[in-house]
Amino acid sequence: MSEKASDPVGPAEPPPPGAPDGRTATERQAGGAFVAVLAFCGIAVSVMQTLVVPLLTDLPRLLSTSTSDASWVVTATLLAGAVSTPVMGRLGDMYGKRRMLLVALALLVTGSLVCAMTSDLVPMVAGRAIQGGAMGAIPLGISIMRDELPPQKLGSAMALMSSSLGIGGALGLPAAALVAQHTDWHTLFYGAAGLGTVAIVLVLLVVPESSVRTPGRFDVAGALGLSAGLVALLLPITKGGDWGWTSGVTLGLLGASVVILVAWGFLELRVSRPLVDLRTTVRRQVLLTNLASILVGFSFYGMSLVSPQLLQLPGATGYGLGQSMVMAGLYVAPMGVAMMLVAPLSARINATRGPKVSLIIGLVVIAATYGGGTAMLGSVWQVALLATALGVGVGIAYSAMPTLIISAVPARETGAANGLNTLMRSIGMSTSSAVVGVILAHRTTSFGSLELPNLDGFRAAFWISCGAAVLGLLIALFLPAGRPGGLGAGTGPAAGGTGSAAGGDPVAGAVPGAAGQPSSGRLSQASPSSRSS
Numbered sequence: 001m002s003e004k005a006s007d008p009v010g011p012a013e014p015p016p017p018g019a020p021d022g023r024t025a026t027e028r029q030a031g032g033a034f035v036a037v038l039a040f041c042g043i044a045v046s047v048m049q050t051l052v053v054p055l056l057t058d059l060p061r062l063l064s065t066s067t068s069d070a071s072w073v074v075t076a077t078l079l080a081g082a083v084s085t086p087v088m089g090r091l092g093d094m095y096g097k098r099r100m101l102l103v104a105l106a107l108l109v110t111g112s113l114v115c116a117m118t119s120d121l122v123p124m125v126a127g128r129a130i131q132g133g134a135m136g137a138i139p140l141g142i143s144i145m146r147d148e149l150p151p152q153k154l155g156s157a158m159a160l161m162s163s164s165l166g167i168g169g170a171l172g173l174p175a176a177a178l179v180a181q182h183t184d185w186h187t188l189f190y191g192a193a194g195l196g197t198v199a200i201v202l203v204l205l206v207v208p209e210s211s212v213r214t215p216g217r218f219d220v221a222g223a224l225g226l227s228a229g230l231v232a233l234l235l236p237i238t239k240g241g242d243w244g245w246t247s248g249v250t251l252g253l254l255g256a257s258v259v260i261l262v263a264w265g266f267l268e269l270r271v272s273r274p275l276v277d278l279r280t281t282v283r284r285q286v287l288l289t290n291l292a293s294i295l296v297g298f299s300f301y302g303m304s305l306v307s308p309q310l311l312q313l314p315g316a317t318g319y320g321l322g323q324s325m326v327m328a329g330l331y332v333a334p335m336g337v338a339m340m341l342v343a344p345l346s347a348r349i350n351a352t353r354g355p356k357v358s359l360i361i362g363l364v365v366i367a368a369t370y371g372g373g374t375a376m377l378g379s380v381w382q383v384a385l386l387a388t389a390l391g392v393g394v395g396i397a398y399s400a401m402p403t404l405i406i407s408a409v410p411a412r413e414t415g416a417a418n419g420l421n422t423l424m425r426s427i428g429m430s431t432s433s434a435v436v437g438v439i440l441a442h443r444t445t446s447f448g449s450l451e452l453p454n455l456d457g458f459r460a461a462f463w464i465s466c467g468a469a470v471l472g473l474l475i476a477l478f479l480p481a482g483r484p485g486g487l488g489a490g491t492g493p494a495a496g497g498t499g500s501a502a503g504g505d506p507v508a509g510a511v512p513g514a515a516g517q518p519s520s521g522r523l524s525q526a527s528p529s530s531r532s533s
Helices: 023-029 032-046 072-094 097-114 119-149 151-182 187-206 218-244 250-268 284-312 325-332 335-339 344-353 355-373 380-407 410-440 454-475 528-532
Strands: 442-448 448-452
Touching: 032 097, 032 119, 032 151, 032 187, 032 284, 072 097, 072 119, 072 218, 072 410, 072 454, 097 119, 097 442, 119 151, 119 187, 119 250, 119 325, 119 380, 119 410, 151 325, 151 335, 151 344, 151 380, 187 355, 218 284, 218 410, 250 528, 284 325, 284 380, 284 410, 284 454, 325 335, 325 380, 335 344, 335 380, 344 380, 355 380, 410 442, 410 454
Parallel strands: none
Antiparallel strands: 442 448
């Protein structure tokens, strides 16, 4: 078998000069710098989630607007991020993942500069929406790793990249609080632009372009339909508290989202190259992983909403811990540090026990943290311990998700599939924000002229988050029992495996082989074994 494997999707690109074994230069030489740069990109982008949190109470004054209108500074980023993640993923599959990663980072820089140079509501909201377009960088980074890294480095790298969504948010909170408290608030956005610029330079220097591509035309109608459906769904979730949950606008948009998304689904099933391959997403492993991702995202964000408020409430309330904005951020920061440090452990669990077990362990830790946490809200050290424990659980759970997703889809769809999975986490976080917000708004105590969330409200939020983790655990139990070894072990033909996954799904066996590239015949590169045998 000296000839290259046939490729029904498109011609396989020849091995680069000097790589007679068919491996890319990155596969042979990639080290810590490659992984560190992609993880830095993910962290830089995810910092946007908490960038304006220290400013929330002051935004109406700073932008000379109402509290309701000022909330669009957060909502615009959320909506744009939800739309951009699957679209960026598909464009990356088609036109180059590195190229689209650079586009995402450029959006981060552009949006940050727009926000930095204004104190008016409309341009601020526009800049935050442009920033949200950068959220596609995280699934793109995961897909680049899948295409380029050798198997022995892939597990821990993807765990770190997947966790960057939470790491950036947790570490960005104290940094943003420190800047907001001691300098002009516009400095926050200049800093975000600086992070994005550094990330662009590092990507240009270190990250190569993947040769795995999906030829064809971009599904414009599918992108517009998904965008409309997501906006109609997420807008009432995030603004329902202001509009009223039973108002005509809220219920009308929720109803419209159902109609639009159902129509979009029928459209995608009729398109030869859809934005999202629904036939792939309804496979048991992909569907259940995405459902579990919503619940993990919900649980993760509960701590991010409760802890800073509890830490900053005055001690005179009897349960508030009386910390400054900066100190509250510092006490929550261990959550992000734990997510970063647990990445190698997550990869080892994936490799030895399988990603299903890793996801289950993560959800058990999350549920136990919230369940036990209801009795541990009385001191600063207890809150910091809970944040750390949650970071461990979320880090382990997040690390399993890209492994479960990309082992069940063809390589040509990894960008879009990872983008959809990141979207599911964002939907979970958005829903958590709405639910926890309602709970804390209705369980209050009077403190002078103010109505503040009471301790029962914080505990109720913890119990709801615990319940979400338990539901996610039940879903994870029904995932196919994948083989230990994960991506690093190579279970496709190139590694001597059968190329089929549990449940008899031949595409689910499209996992990286001996050289870290997919070994399914449906992929857009010939496997290393077929090139060199």
